[in-house]
Each structure stands twice: as structure tokens, then as C-alpha cells.
Amino acid sequence: MRSRFASRGPGGFGLLPVRSTRLPSLSGRLLVTNEAGEFALLTEAEHAALLDGTLPRGTAAYDALLARHMIHEGQVAVPLRLLATKLRTKKAFVLEGPSLHIMVPTLRCDHSCGYCQVSRRRMDEAGYDMSPTHALAAVDRILESPAKALTVEFQGGEPLLAFDVIQRVTEEVTRRAAGRSVTFSMTSTLHHLTPEIAAFLRDHAFQLSASIDGPAAVHDSNRPVPGGNSLAKTLQGVALAREVLGPANVAAITTVTRSGLEQPEAMVNALVSLGFRSLFLRSVSPFGFAVRSARRTGYDMAAFLAFYERALRRILELNRGGLAVEEAYAAVLLRHMLTPFHSGYLDLRSPAGAGLGVLVYDHDGSVYASDEGRMLGATGDPTFRLGAVTEPLAQLMASAAMETLARGGVAEEQPGCRDCALVPWCGSDPVHHHATAGDVAADRLSSDFCQRHMGLFDLLLGLLEHGDAATRDVLLSWATRRWGTDGAPLA
Amino acid sequence: MSLPLHTLAQVEGLGPTPKLLKLLALPEALATELPLNRVAVDLRHPSSGKVLLAALAAADFGAAFGTIDHVPEAREAGLPLIHSLRRGDVAGSGDVVRVESSPGRVGIVHRRGANANTLLLTERCNSLCVMCSQPPRDEDDSWRLAEALDVIPLLDHDIEVLGITGGEPTLLGEGLGRLLEVVRERLPSTRLHILTNGRLFSDPGLVRTVSAGVDAVTWGIPLYAEVARVHDDVVQASGAFDETLEGIHNLAEAGHDVEIRFVAHAMSLPRLPALAEFIWRNLPFSGHVALMGLEPMGYARKNRDRLWVDPADAAATVADAAIYLARRGMPVSIYNVPLCLLPRQAWPLARQSISDWKQDYAAECEGCAVRTACCGFFISADATWRGQRIRPLSAAEMSEASA
Numbered sequence: 001m002r003s004r005f006a007s008r009g010p011g012g013f014g015l016l017p018v019r020s021t022r023l024p025s026l027s028g029r030l031l032v033t034n035e036a037g038e039f040a041l042l043t044e045a046e047h048a049a050l051l052d053g054t055l056p057r058g059t060a061a062y063d064a065l066l067a068r069h070m071i072h073e074g075q076v077a078v079p080l081r082l083l084a085t086k087l088r089t090k091k092a093f094v095l096e097g098p099s100l101h102i103m104v105p106t107l108r109c110d111h112s113c114g115y116c117q118v119s120r121r122r123m124d125e126a127g128y129d130m131s132p133t134h135a136l137a138a139v140d141r142i143l144e145s146p147a148k149a150l151t152v153e154f155q156g157g158e159p160l161l162a163f164d165v166i167q168r169v170t171e172e173v174t175r176r177a178a179g180r181s182v183t184f185s186m187t188s189t190l191h192h193l194t195p196e197i198a199a200f201l202r203d204h205a206f207q208l209s210a211s212i213d214g215p216a217a218v219h220d221s222n223r224p225v226p227g228g229n230s231l232a233k234t235l236q237g238v239a240l241a242r243e244v245l246g247p248a249n250v251a252a253i254t255t256v257t258r259s260g261l262e263q264p265e266a267m268v269n270a271l272v273s274l275g276f277r278s279l280f281l282r283s284v285s286p287f288g289f290a291v292r293s294a295r296r297t298g299y300d301m302a303a304f305l306a307f308y309e310r311a312l313r314r315i316l317e318l319n320r321g322g323l324a325v326e327e328a329y330a331a332v333l334l335r336h337m338l339t340p341f342h343s344g345y346l347d348l349r350s351p352a353g354a355g356l357g358v359l360v361y362d363h364d365g366s367v368y369a370s371d372e373g374r375m376l377g378a379t380g381d382p383t384f385r386l387g388a389v390t391e392p393l394a395q396l397m398a399s400a401a402m403e404t405l406a407r408g409g410v411a412e413e414q415p416g417c418r419d420c421a422l423v424p425w426c427g428s429d430p431v432h433h434h435a436t437a438g439d440v441a442a443d444r445l446s447s448d449f450c451q452r453h454m455g456l457f458d459l460l461l462g463l464l465e466h467g468d469a470a471t472r473d474v475l476l477s478w479a480t481r482r483w484g485t486d487g488a489p490l491a
Numbered sequence: 492m493s494l495p496l497h498t499l500a501q502v503e504g505l506g507p508t509p510k511l512l513k514l515l516a517l518p519e520a521l522a523t524e525l526p527l528n529r530v531a532v533d534l535r536h537p538s539s540g541k542v543l544l545a546a547l548a549a550a551d552f553g554a555a556f557g558t559i560d561h562v563p564e565a566r567e568a569g570l571p572l573i574h575s576l577r578r579g580d581v582a583g584s585g586d587v588v589r590v591e592s593s594p595g596r597v598g599i600v601h602r603r604g605a606n607a608n609t610l611l612l613t614e615r616c617n618s619l620c621v622m623c624s625q626p627p628r629d630e631d632d633s634w635r636l637a638e639a640l641d642v643i644p645l646l647d648h649d650i651e652v653l654g655i656t657g658g659e660p661t662l663l664g665e666g667l668g669r670l671l672e673v674v675r676e677r678l679p680s681t682r683l684h685i686l687t688n689g690r691l692f693s694d695p696g697l698v699r700t701v702s703a704g705v706d707a708v709t710w711g712i713p714l715y716a717e718v719a720r721v722h723d724d725v726v727q728a729s730g731a732f733d734e735t736l737e738g739i740h741n742l743a744e745a746g747h748d749v750e751i752r753f754v755a756h757a758m759s760l761p762r763l764p765a766l767a768e769f770i771w772r773n774l775p776f777s778g779h780v781a782l783m784g785l786e787p788m789g790y791a792r793k794n795r796d797r798l799w800v801d802p803a804d805a806a807a808t809v810a811d812a813a814i815y816l817a818r819r820g821m822p823v824s825i826y827n828v829p830l831c832l833l834p835r836q837a838w839p840l841a842r843q844s845i846s847d848w849k850q851d852y853a854a855e856c857e858g859c860a861v862r863t864a865c866c867g868f869f870i871s872a873d874a875t876w877r878g879q880r881i882r883p884l885s886a887a888e889m890s891e892a893s894a
């Protein structure tokens with residue numbers, strides 16, 4: 001049993017677990033966080049007095065630390081109990097099991113994007129669609145997962161090229177998941193959306209993400225398609241989807257390539273003028289063919305962060321002018337920073353989402369821990385292949401791949417993250433670190449994942465600290481809206 | 492204005508011990524399922540017509556409320572009679588009344604249709620809050636529980652909310668759980684609102700005794716600061732902050748609904764911004780947060796020097812905290828703060844919170860455009876408590892604001 005009394009230092013208080021980090025935006029102050037992600041900002045002098053145990057009782061800094069259970073006054077039972085409750089709340093996802101099930105109905109795609117993450121196949125190549133047997137086995141696995149709320153997401157390739165698979169899986173899950181909450185979603189170019197398909201998606205309450213990389217000049221050069229005009233064709237699909245499914249169910253997902261990097265404001269303006277109110281600005285990820293084509297599409301993380309900051313400031317300006325637009329990734333990070341809850345976003349959590357929260361069913365009947373793991377598989381590295389879709393879930397969960405993930409999946413134990421004050425808000429991406437640095441537990445000094453998150457958290461903290469009241473209100477409203485288990489905001 | 496809760500009366504034939512009765516007009520009295528010896532038939536209106544008191548006595552009715560003209564017939568029939576109430580309107584049909592013989596007195600235990608009905612279970616308490624409006628008394632008052640158990644069957648079934656206060660009701664120990672069981676059985680659709688400091692619920696054993704309260708009770712538990720030092724100072728009991736937090740967690744983990752309550756005064760107000768964050772971070776499961784203006788009664792009057800803040804300043808800080816919590820999706824209300832002191836943005840959170848019988852308006856409220864939506868003041872809040880900034884709002888201002 002824990003003791004009710006704990007020893008105290010010279011100032012009459014004792015330390016509870018905290019981490020502190022210096023960040024550029026905090027103008028000389030330090031960020032101090034507890035395990036549950038509550039934070040306080042301290043001056044260097046206050047921080048030194050905290051570590052010496054000499055911070056004077058009753059000062060503002062002292063009470064800020066005491067109220068956030070970062071220090072105690074001798075009785076630790078209640079602070080520890082409250083901390084434990086907060087940690088349980090923040091990490092409630094741990095008990096859920098896989099809740100996001102990603103299906104790859106086909107690898108075929110008519111686009112040939114330079115950064116394509118999935119090693120796509122040409123339209124007419126045979127043997128790259130998921131077989132009915134595998135599709136039905138995937139449904140078995142999905143329903144075996146204990147999660148109360150399930151999300152089934154279709155990706156590709158271009159998933160609409162195998163609509164029959166989508167239809168079969170959707171109907172089968174709907175029929176057999178009686179009483180459970182299931183959300184269907186799809187990321188697509190929407191080039192192949194027809195009124196009949198749209199009606200089916202509407203009937204099953206699909207949420208759609210359209211890949212849109214910016215204004216036509218940027219999008220069409222990123223996404224070559226026979227006959228050209230990729231953006232125009234996607235926008236036709238968007239218009240149809242909005243009409244049939246409702247505008248709130250169609251979001252934009254934007255991959256920022258080097259050509260998009262130059263004009264962040266123009267990128268935001270373009271997406272907003274196309275009617276999107278939820279944007280998601282992603283950097284190119286170093287997977288699949290993207291690594292090989294890095295010279296053409298890639299850039300360093302500092303350049304992405306500079307782009308992102310300008311884009312975010314433009315979005316905030318639009319909000320202050322009365323137009324409610326959000327950047328979905330900022331919303332995820334803010335929810336982690338400003339609320340007792342997790343966003344549910346699977347790519348930023350600890351323990352990692354890969355395998356524990358997400359399963360990916362590839363067209364060929366393989367099951368992977370994440371989409372990135374699947375891409376590694378496609379390029380010859382089977383580290384994150386859990387097994388075949390025909391194996392029971394328990395067996396997949398006991399695979400060597402899951403052991404590897406467990407070793408690198410807990411951010412609080414990784415070199416670098418272990419001592420980083422951002423770790424309660426951040427996450428661990430073992431698949432990424434395996435791919436980029438050769439080990440799931442690689443240290444974070446050289447990690448672009450770390451650089452990106454350090455930069456983003458620093459940017460948001462700076463806006464929260466130095467921004468005007470209207471800016472803070474907008475950021476708070478993103479953090480406190482309701483979220484689904486896949487990290488997607490609920491309308 | 493509000494009715495008093497007692498009046499003098501002539502009481503005949505009731506015997507020396509006070510009696511709890513349900514007062515019902517004749518048609519309802521004839522249809523009731525209550526034991527008739529618990530029912531007093533209200534014959535005070537001429538429209539009651541001619542009723543044979545002997546028949547009422549034969550039916551075993553407990554008493555009649557009548558006029559002096561009924562005296563001979565009641566004596567003849569052996570039916571206890573209450574008449575000549577000094578204020579006849581104090582007791583009305585549907586009320587539960589306590590009738591005492593000498594001196595003859597009628598007290599209202601429960602008024603039908605009142606906006607707040609409460610049972611006071613004890614005047615004892617294990618804390619001693621600096622602003623307590625009903626200072627505790629350390630006397631054996633276990634008769635109160637017995638009386639409450641006696642009253643519950645007489646209450647209307649459609650009462651939405653029944654309040655239970657003290658003192659500190661958890662000092663009844665297992666008696667509280669027994670009372671909850673009786674309420675659930677007799678008044679299955681009534682919600683209970685129980686005010687407690689929650690300290691004794693730091694014992695999970697006591698939480699188990701109130702399991703009948705799950706899905707029926709809201710436990711209203713005060714927190715006055717985000718750190719123990721200040722909270723314990725306000726409630727004048729060391730260790731109280733920790734015990735209350737343990738209690739809240741024990742209740743919540745057992746499935747109970749908890750409301751957090753805060754009273755604004757000079758000691759607590761400076762802590763409110765940090766307390767709001769503390770609640771959001773540690774108690775996001777709270778069903779409701781109530782931020783309240785001070786009732787200037789009891790110790791609050793005695794400790795005025797330590798407690799008084801200009802209500803306008805208190806209102807501004809309370810509004811900020813309420814908006815802070817509301818923005819984060821927490822159900823929050825502002826009680827006992829008049830609308831003219833609150834920023835317009837906080838109005839949707841303000842409630843008409845003061846019980847009819849202790850509520851009043853100030854002279855300034857004459858002609859105020861929002862009077863009917865405003866909580867006004869506690870009768871006990873004279874001009875020295877109300878501050879200088881009460882001002883009636885004009886209809887023109889209102890339409891400007893909504894335009």
C-alpha cells in the first residue's frame with residue numbers, strides 16, 4: 001500500500017512526478033507538466049526553487065504547482081488518487097482495444113502521385129483487389145475487437161475502384177454489429193463517385209475525406225492523372241458528395257509538398273473558398289515511394305513548420321473575422337493540452353495506436369499494425385505484419401510484430417521523450433522510428449516526428465500565451481468540441 | 492411577496508403531541524390513497540358546502556380545517572378542528588402541516604407548488620464554515636429524522652425535486668440511507684438534492700449505505716478553493732479539503748451524481764479562477780457546478796468584516812469562472828447574483844435561485860425590465876450588502892442588446 005505520509009524538503013513540500021522543458025515561445029519561462037498533461041509555466045528562479053525544495057509556501061507559483069499535484073505537503077493519498085483518476089481519464093483508450101479498422105480494398109489507382117504512400121498499381125493490373133474471402137474474414141476480425149465504438153475506414157489505392165468490396169464489408173458489418181456504434185469513413189479522390197455510390201454512402205452515414213493538395217497549379221502537379229485536371233474532377237466528386245451526404249460529412253485532407261510550401265495563405269484561401277471548414281494540413285511522410293522521391297517532393301521539417309505557422313495564422317485570422325474554420329491537427333494537439341481527455345486520434349497517443357488501436361487489412365489478406373507498417377511491408381520489410389486476416393484476433397495480438405511495437409510504443413519510456421515535458425500531450429510512433437532511424441526505440445534527437453511535434457506544441461503554447469483573447473477563444477473551441485474515436489470531430 | 496411558514500390558530504381536540512397532517516380539499520380528500528387519519532379536510536371555503544363532520548369522523552379523517560362556526564359540530568363528532576388561523580392563506584390545500592395544540596399553531600412542512608421544498612435532517616455539523624447561513628447547533632435532534640420519515644408519505648408524488656439539508660446530513664450515519672430507501676419507495680419519480688460537505692464519504696463504507704441514492708440523488712458538495720490551506724480555512728476544519736475530495740471520488744466511483752458548489756466571498760473569491768480549472772481538470776465528471784452569491788445570514792453577518800466584497804466585483808469573477816466552465820462543456824449555473832451585476836454573456840447561466848419565502852427585490856428594481864427573470868435578493872440582504880451598483884435595466888437597453 002502507498003503511504004499516506006511522504007517526506008518533505010526544506011520548504012515543507014515534496015515533489016510529485018513532473019517534467020520540465022524550455023521552449024522558445026515561452027520567453028524564458030519553463031513548461032512544467034505532470035503525468036496527466038496539466039501544465040504550469042515557471043520562471044527560471046521559480047523552477048530552481050522548485051527543484052531545491054525552497055519555493056515559498058503560498059506564493060502563486062507554489063499554489064499553481066500544489067493545485068496541479070506537482071508538489072505535495074506531506075499527505076499524498078489524495079494527490080495520488082486524483083492524479084491516478086486523471087491519468088485513467090487521459091488514457092482511457094488503453095482499455096478499448098483496436099477501434100479503427102482500415103481496409104485497403106484495392107491497390108489500384110489512376111493517379112501517380114510522386115509522394116504516394118502506398119506503392120499503387122495501375123488501373124488495369126489484375127490481382128490487386130481484396131478477395132471476398134478476405135473481406136469477410138476482415139469483418140470477423142473487426143467484430144472480434146472489444147471496442148465499444150468502431151470505425152471502419154476505406155483507403156487505397158483508390159478505394160472506389162473496388163466499390164463492390166466496400167459495399168460487401170459495409171453491409172456485413174452493419175448487419176452483424178447490431179447494438180454497437182460503427183462509423184464508416186473513406187479517403188478518396190472522389191473521381192469515381194457516382195450518384196448511386198453516393199446514395200449508398202449516405203445510407204451508411206459515411207464520413208468522407210477528399211485529398212486536395214491546394215490550388216489547381218499545386219494539386220494537379222502533385223497528382224498527375226491521365227487526361228489531367230485532377231483537382232477539377234475531385235471537385236465534381238466533392239460537389240456530388242456534399243449534395244447527397246451533406247457538407248458536414250465531406251472534409252479535405254491536404255498533403256503539403258514542396259510546391260505547396262511556398263504560399264501557405266494562398267493554400268488556406270483556396271481550401272476555404274472551395275467550401276471546406278475543417279482542414280488537415282499534413283507533411284509528406286517518408287514512406288513507400290515518398291522516401292525515394294524525397295528529392296523532388298520533400299523538404300526539411302523547419303520548412304514545414306514555417307509553412308504551418310503561416311497557414312495557422314491565416315486560419316485564425318479568418319476565425320476572428322467570423323468564419324469558423326479549423327485545422328484538424330491543431331485541434332488534436334489542443335485537446336491534449338487543454339482538456340482532461342485524449343482526442344482519440346490514433347497517430348498521436350502513448351501507448352501507440354499502431355496495433356493497439358488500429359488494424360490495417362491489406363488487399364492481399366495481410367494484417368498490419370498501421371498504414372505505415374503496410375507500406376513498409378510493400379517495400380519488403382514485414383516487421384509490422386501481424387499475420388493473415390484469417391487468424392483470430394487473439395493470435396494476431398500475440399504476434400512478434402506486437403512485441404516489437406510494445407517495446408517502442410510507450411513514449412514515457414523512450415529516450416528523449418522520457419524527460420520531455422511535452423510527452424503527456426505527444427505520442428509515440430514506433431513504426432515511423434523503425435522506418436526512419438532503424439529502431440522502434442530510437443532516440444528523438446534526430447527524429448523529424450519529434451521536431452515536428454516540438455515545433456507545433458511550441459507554436460500553440462506561444463499563441464495561447466501571447467495571443468489576444470479572440471485567438472485563445474478560437475483555439476479553446478477547437479480543443480473542446482466533441483471528438484470521435486478515430487480523432488475525427490463529430491459534427 | 493412570500494408567505495410566512497407559521498401562523499397561530501385555534502386547535503381543538505388534537506391532543507398534546509404535535510401532529511403531521513396532509514391538508515386536502517374535500518374532493519381530493521375523498522379520493523386520496525393516504526391513510527385518512529393522516530388527512531385534514533379543508534372546509535374553510537364557503538364552496539365546501541354543507542359537510543357532515545360526523546361522517547368525516549366516522550371515515551377516520553385526522554382533522555378538519557374549518558371556521559369558528561364548525562366548533563359545536565366538531566366537538567359533537569369528536570373530530571379535531573383547526574380554525575381561526577391568524578393568516579388563513581399560510582396553509583393551503585395540498586400542504587403538509589404540523590399542528591400544535593398549545594399554543595395553537597400551524598407550521599408548513601411542505602408547501603404544494605413551492606419552488607423549493609426541503610427537509611432539514613439535523614442541525615449538527617462537523618465543519619464550521621465562516622459564512623454558514625444556518626449555524627449548527629450541537630444538540631441531539633434525532634427526532635428530525637423520525638419526523639422526516641413521517642412526512643415523506645404525505646408528500647405529493649409529482650414533486651420534481653426534494654431538497655435535504657442540515658447541518659450535515661451524513662452525521663445521521665445509516666439513517667440517511669434508510670431515508671433514501673423510503674423516498675425511493677414512496678416518491679419514485681422525485682429527484683433528491685442533498686447538501687453535504689462530503690467529508691464523511693471519505694469512508695467508502697458510508698457510501699455503500701446510500702446506494703439507494705444512485706440515479707435519484709444529486710449530492711451538492713462545496714469546494715471553496717483549489718488548495719487545502721484556503722478551503723480548510725473557510726470551513727474551519729483541518730483536513731476537510733482532502734476528505735471532501737476523497738468523498739467526491741468515492742461517490743462518483745459508486746455511480747453517484749455530484750454537484751460542486753461554491754459561495755463567493757472575500758476569502759473564496761480570489762481562488763475562483765484557479766478553482767474553476769481545478770474542477771475542470773479533476774472533476775470533469777461533475778453533473779453540475781453551482782457558483783453562488785453569499786446569503787447574509789448567520790455567521791455571514793457575524794463575519795462580515797472578513798467576508799464582504801462588493802457584489803459587483805464578485806459577480807464579475809463568478810461570471811468569468813462560469814463562462815470558463817461552460818465553454819468546456821460543463822453544466823454550470825450562477826445562483827443568487829442579480830442580472831444587473833452580470834455581463835450579458837453570463838445571463839443564460841443565471842438562475843432564479845432564491846426560495847420564494849426568502850426572496851425579495853430592492854427599491855431599485857422597481858420598473859426593471861428583467862425583473863421577472865432576475866433572482867433578486869435574499870430578504871436578509873439589506874442595502875449594506877447589496878452594494879452601490881444595482882440599477883434597473885430599461886426595456887430600450889434590452890432591445891438594443893438583442894438587436
Ligand code: SF4
Binds near residue numbers: 411418420422450
Ligand atoms: S517526440 Fe519529442 S516532443 Fe514528443 S514527447 Fe518525445 S521528445 Fe517530446
Ligand code: SF4
Binds near residue numbers: 852882
Ligand atoms: S434592478 Fe433588481 S430586478 Fe433588475 S436586474 Fe438588478 S436586481 Fe434584478
